[in-house]
Amino acid sequence: MRREERDVAIVGAALSDLGRLDDVAAHDLHFQATSRALDDAGLGKVDVDGFFSCGLGTLAPIEICEYLDIRPTIVNSTMVGGSSWEFMVLDAMSAIRAGQASVIVLSYGSTLRSDLRKGVRPSNLAFGGAGPLQFDEPFGHTLISKYAMAARRHMWQYGTTEEQLASISCVAREYASLNPGAYYREPLSVDDVLQSPMVADPLTKLQCCIRSDGGGAIVLADAETARRCRKEPVWVLGAGQAVSHVSMSEWDDFCLTPAVESGRRAFEHAGLKPADVDVVQLYDSFTITVLLALENLGFCSPGEGGAFVESGSLGLGGALPTNTDGGGLSHAHPGHRGIFLLVEATRQLRDECGPRQVRDAAVACVSGMGGWFSSSGTVLLGRD
Amino acid sequence: MEVAPQVSGLPSIVIDGHSEHWWRAAARGSLLVTECPDCGILTYPPRRFCPTCWCPATAWKRCTGNGYVYSWSVVRQRDNCPAYLEVPYVVAMVDLIEGPRLATVLYDPRTEPQIGAPCQVRFVEVAEGTHLPFFEIIDVKHGGVS
Numbered sequence: 002m003r004r005e006e007r008d009v010a011i012v013g014a015a016l017s018d019l020g021r022l023d024d025v026a027a028h029d030l031h032f033q034a035t036s037r038a039l040d041d042a043g044l045g046k047v048d049v050d051g052f053f054s055c056g057l058g059t060l061a062p063i064e065i066c067e068y069l070d071i072r073p074t075i076v077n078s079t080m081v082g083g084s085s086w087e088f089m090v091l092d093a094m095s096a097i098r099a100g101q102a103s104v105i106v107l108s109y110g111s112t113l114r115s116d117l118r119k120g121v122r123p124s125n126l127a128f129g130g131a132g133p134l135q136f137d138e139p140f141g142h143t144l145i146s147k148y149a150m151a152a153r154r155h156m157w158q159y160g161t162t163e164e165q166l167a168s169i170s171c172v173a174r175e176y177a178s179l180n181p182g183a184y185y186r187e188p189l190s191v192d193d194v195l196q197s198p199m200v201a202d203p204l205t206k207l208q209c210c211i212r213s214d215g216g217g218a219i220v221l222a223d224a225e226t227a228r229r230c231r232k233e234p235v236w237v238l239g240a241g242q243a244v245s246h247v248s249m250s251e252w253d254d255f256c257l258t259p260a261v262e263s264g265r266r267a268f269e270h271a272g273l274k275p276a277d278v279d280v281v282q283l284y285d286s287f288t289i290t291v292l293l294a295l296e297n298l299g300f301c302s303p304g305e306g307g308a309f310v311e312s313g314s315l316g317l318g319g320a321l322p323t324n325t326d327g328g329g330l331s332h333a334h335p336g337h338r339g340i341f342l343l344v345e346a347t348r349q350l351r352d353e354c355g356p357r358q359v360r361d362a363a364v365a366c367v368s369g370m371g372g373w374f375s376s377s378g379t380v381l382l383g384r385d
Numbered sequence: 386m387e388v389a390p391q392v393s394g395l396p397s398i399v400i401d402g403h404s405e406h407w408w409r410a411a412a413r414g415s416l417l418v419t420e421c422p423d424c425g426i427l428t429y430p431p432r433r434f435c436p437t438c439w440c441p442a443t444a445w446k447r448c449t450g451n452g453y454v455y456s457w458s459v460v461r462q463r464d465n466c467p468a469y470l471e472v473p474y475v476v477a478m479v480d481l482i483e484g485p486r487l488a489t490v491l492y493d494p495r496t497e498p499q500i501g502a503p504c505q506v507r508f509v510e511v512a513e514g515t516h517l518p519f520f521e522i523i524d525v526k527h528g529g530v531s
Contacts, residue, residue, distance in 0.1 A: 123465035130398035133430040136407075137488050139395050139517055141466035142476045149458035150478060157456075157500040201476075202459040249478060250429060250486040255456060 009094045010227040010234030011382065013042030013220030014347040019333045020184050022214035023115045027057050028068045030110030034218035034340075035069060042220045043231035044104060046071060051096060051105035053077040053089040056337055065108065075101055081244065082371020083284055086219075086339035087263075087378025091240035093221045103223045107343070110216030111335035117212055124212075137248050145209060145287070147249055147373040149201040152289035154255035156203065158304070161292070163203050165307035167194035169288040170207050170330050172315045177327025179317075179357040184211055185331045208288040210329035210338070217340040219347065235350045238364070238381040239271025245375055252374065256304075259377035260297035260368055267366075267379035268299075275299040278381075279362040280349045281321055282342035284370040285328040294368050295323075298379065322359045325349060339369035343380065350384045394512020395467055403433050406445060411516045414508050416450050418485050419443035429485035450506030452481040452520065457491065457498040469511040479504055479520050492519040 015037030017030040031054070039045060052073035058064030061078040075096055079088045086107050093105040116122050125145070130138040155161045168191055177183035189207065197207040227234040243262035246252040268274060275298060283294045292306040300321055301309040309315075315323040326332045326345040333341060346365035348354050368379040392398040392408065400408055410417045419428045421435035421443055434441050457477040460466070475491040475498060491498055492507045504520040511517050 125464035125466070127397060127465055130395065132399075132401075133432075135392075135398045135400065135404060136430040138397055139392075139467055139511070140476060140488050140490050141460065141470040141474060142488055143460055143464050143466060145462075145464075146458045146460050146476045150456040150476070153458060154456040154500065199459075199461050201461065204458075248430060248488070250488050 007236040007238070008224045009097045009237045010222055010224065011219050011237065011343065011347050012222045012227050012230040012232070012234055013038040013040070013044065013218075014344040015041050015218055016182070016341070016344055017110060017216040019182060019215035020213055021114065022112065023118070025112065025214065027110040027112045027216070028065065030112070030214070030216035031057070031065050031108050032069055034110060034216045035106055035108045038106065038218035038220050041231065042222070043229075044220060048104050049073065049106050050102035051075040051077070051093065052108070053079075053093060053105060054108045055080040055085050057110060071106075081376035083286065083337040083339050084369030084371035084376045084378040085337060086343060087240070087367060087369040087380050088242050088376070090221070090237060090343065090380045091242055091378070094237050094240060097221065097223050103226050105221045106218055107221070107340060108216070108218040109337065109340040111337065112214045113336040114212045114214045133248055137250070142249065143201065144373060145204055146201040148287045148289055149204045150249070151255045151293065151374060152203055152287075155289065155292070155306075158256055159307065161307035163195055164191050165311045166203070166208060166288040166292065167191045168311050169285070169291050169315070170194045172310070173285060173324055173328040173330035175316060176325050176357050177331035179355075180327050180332060183327040183332040184213060204287055204289070210286045210334035211331065213333040213335045215333050215335045217344045219340065219343050232351055233384060235347045236383050236385075238273065238383045239267045239269070240378070240380045241266025241270060243377050247372065247375055249373065256293065256296070258293050258297050258370065258374040260294045260370065260379065263377040263379040264298035264368065267381050271381040273364065273381055275366075278321070278364050278366040280325060280346065280359045280365045281323045282325070282346045282365065282367045283323060284338060284342065284368065285324055285330050286334070286338070286370065288330070290370050291323070293374070294370060298366065298368055317357065317359065325354060325357045325359060337371075339371070339378070342367045342369055346382050350382055393515045394469060395515060404431065407431055410445070410447070411508060411518060412514065414516070416448045416506050416518050417445045418448055418481070418483065420446040427484050429487060446483075448481050448483045452479040452487075452504055452506075454478075454498055454500055454502045454504055454522070455480045455486060456500060467511070477520065487518065490517070490519045492521045494522055498522060
């Protein structure tokens, strides 16, 4: 249902410390992110009505709320993978429009990197073997191999090349070189990417997201609150959610992700088209994730993703600047990256990005992909 | 009949009163899916009910074991996978000729797998008493399905 009003805005956005944080608990990253985002908005702890978070602590998000001494009136702990925060934006928008809250915080914090180093958890998570999973789990389909099979299918179906996939990593690194907060900033060539160790064919190590410690938060508010916040509001113009599969055998077409539906719903909700978008933040767990999202959201035609990414379109001077912070491929990826997409999109629309700023960015598209193409949340943001 | 809750060699697998039949059939070299008596749709992973039309009962159907490779990848870095697997191993999605798609492993592929290649189920005992349906690419030069 299309609405013309600009009645829900992102009024605060911030990141926690990032990168290599061996001595910090994820809970403290939540404090950093949430307090910085509220400060960014010119709001305080007492202003928070809703608190949305997932992935950490008992009875999420109650443990985090307790740790921060926030007393929310509503909560949400939607956990559909890295896209959870994009899903939460729609839910927050709905709650604000329904008058259930004026201010809602979305917060994320994770010590993925240090947890892996300490052996607290494995890289490839297992989800048990009960119910339908007992027909998946025995076959050793690692997370990366699931993405690899999607890439292989796209290459077969459309002739997409390894070089085209690799170019996505190179563009991410170019943006990272312009972002002081990015973890990896040295230039990368297509050859560097393809020569890095093969993890699961055709995905080489440099086509996979990095592992980081870190977090982020955004603050959403109604229009009345937005007017008294520190910065110009970044309006939520529309949002859409879509879910697909957990068993890869239940996924019908490996070239069509739930981004087809989440994008369609978001654009319809906002009354916009892909051509209206100035800057895009797409989940980049792997290079193939970006390529499929570009096609499925309608930024290029099915099968043309390879040519599109190779053409320079994603770069700063290109037709569709994408992942301007350096992405999960070069900036940061603590496991569930969705909040980073929202923070960077907000900063772009506020003209805060310095050397990586997209000139005159007025409309941003944020699209998070969760699980293994299991979920997709798309959000459209705009400034006055 | 006592239902053994665990599968030897695969400690995370939990068999239930329905799936137990699938695992016993696998031990006998039979690849089963479930079939709806109302709408005829074949379902995998198997279920007691039909997910398409919600008919509350299904029947077991034995498949020929013939199928085609839908996609594949060679896993080269071991990462929290079942103990019996050693890298490199080839994961694949296979579409059975009867319709359903399976997650599987390709058995000893000699050449790089091709999407669309015909293949046939080969049950492999990965731990004592535990048999899994792997798939073998059919060598068309020796009279396999073209």
